[in-house]
Amino acid sequence: MNINGKEISLKRKDELKIKIEELKKAGKRIPKLVVILVGDNQASQTYVRNKEKACEYVGMLSEVIRLDASLTEETLMNVIKGLNKDENVDGILVQLPLPQHIHEEKILDLIDSRKDVDGFHPSNVAKLLLGQDGLVPCTPQGMMVLLDEINYDLTGKEVVVVGRSNIVGKPVALLCLHKNATVTIAHSRTSNLKEVCKRADVLIAAIGQAKFFNHEYIKEGAVVLDVGMDRDENNKLCGDVDFDDVKEIASYITPVPGGVGPMTIAMLMENTLQAYTQREG
Missing domain, CATH: 3.40.50.720 (NAD(P)-binding Rossmann-like Domain)
Incomplete structure (x- = not known):
């Protein structure tokens, strides 16, 4: 029997939609996801568009920071440091792959672990290993x-x-x-x-x-x-x-x-809400 991921992901997104509506009605801040896209990889652009659409569907705020592939590692690091400090940003996602001259590990480690909605930060990996609550890939x-x-x-x-x-x-x-x-x-x-x-x-x-x-x-x-x-x-x-x-x-x-x-994007939306909830308390 087929497991219909499309249907199940839609159900999860509809549940999220209701939760975000409740936040709006309560006059609270809306969760925000920021995606960083470096270069013009076609597959990456498609994935990023799908993430934008999902945010729009559930009523979440989203922003895509598009950067040129020739940028320096330091420039990208400064962008991430700024987002780490931004109190209105709940989730930070760097779309992989990155250009060869940029060290992926160094960039992913720099993201605030509380905003690491991909679940790749060593702190979140350690929590997963130990069976503690964290952001899961x-x-x-x-x-x-x-x-x-x-x-x-x-x-x-x-x-x-x-x-x-x-x-x-x-x-x-x-x-x-x-x-x-x-x-x-x-x-x-x-x-x-x-x-x-x-x-x-x-x-x-x-x-x-x-x-x-x-x-x-x-x-x-x-x-x-x-x-x-x-x-x-x-x-x-x-x-x-x-x-x-x-x-x-x-x-x-x-x-x-x-x-x-389809489940991957639905879980990204859930992780962003989880990151928001943990930070807002």
Whole structure:
């Protein structure tokens, strides 16, 4: 059965809309997200537009700071320092990738951890590791919401995460661990990957290879969450999972597009409200 991320994300955004309406009615300050876009990467521009639209939909304030790709690292750092001090800004997001001459890690570490709505700051990563309240990366958080929506209890289940990125693989593994799952993180160097995946009650595919996972990797009745955003041989959008080959075996599966992707932006909106609430007290 398909897990309709588009529908679920809309439901979450509608709930947010109501909360922000209540803030307006109470005469309170409205949460604000600032996105920094450096250069003219086409995919990044699309993502930023989608974030602007989502803010508009839920009634949140948003601002996009567009900067030239030739800017110095120091200039970008000064922009972030200014936003850190701005009491009217709740969320700061630097759209990745950044130009090669800028150190991503240095820039992300500079963002005030209370405004780090991407959940990438070391302080928020540490909180996630320790099971404390913090801002959690949006895509992993979105996947947990999808599992909640199908009433899936992870307790005692075997979860296999294929992909060990700091943005998806590692944080989603920790979130599953906090929900009492037994978690394996697999990757390009894993021996017997098929056998490892075949054990999974929940398979999370996050390797960025189009249609890599076919029915041979999937246990009968498994839940399959596909994080991939790839292009197939016909240049058509697809995921890391061969959807048509797997859909009859899996009990639940996320399509691409329309699965995990829409959840990421909905979670970004929720993180911005959470950052606002924590700062406003």
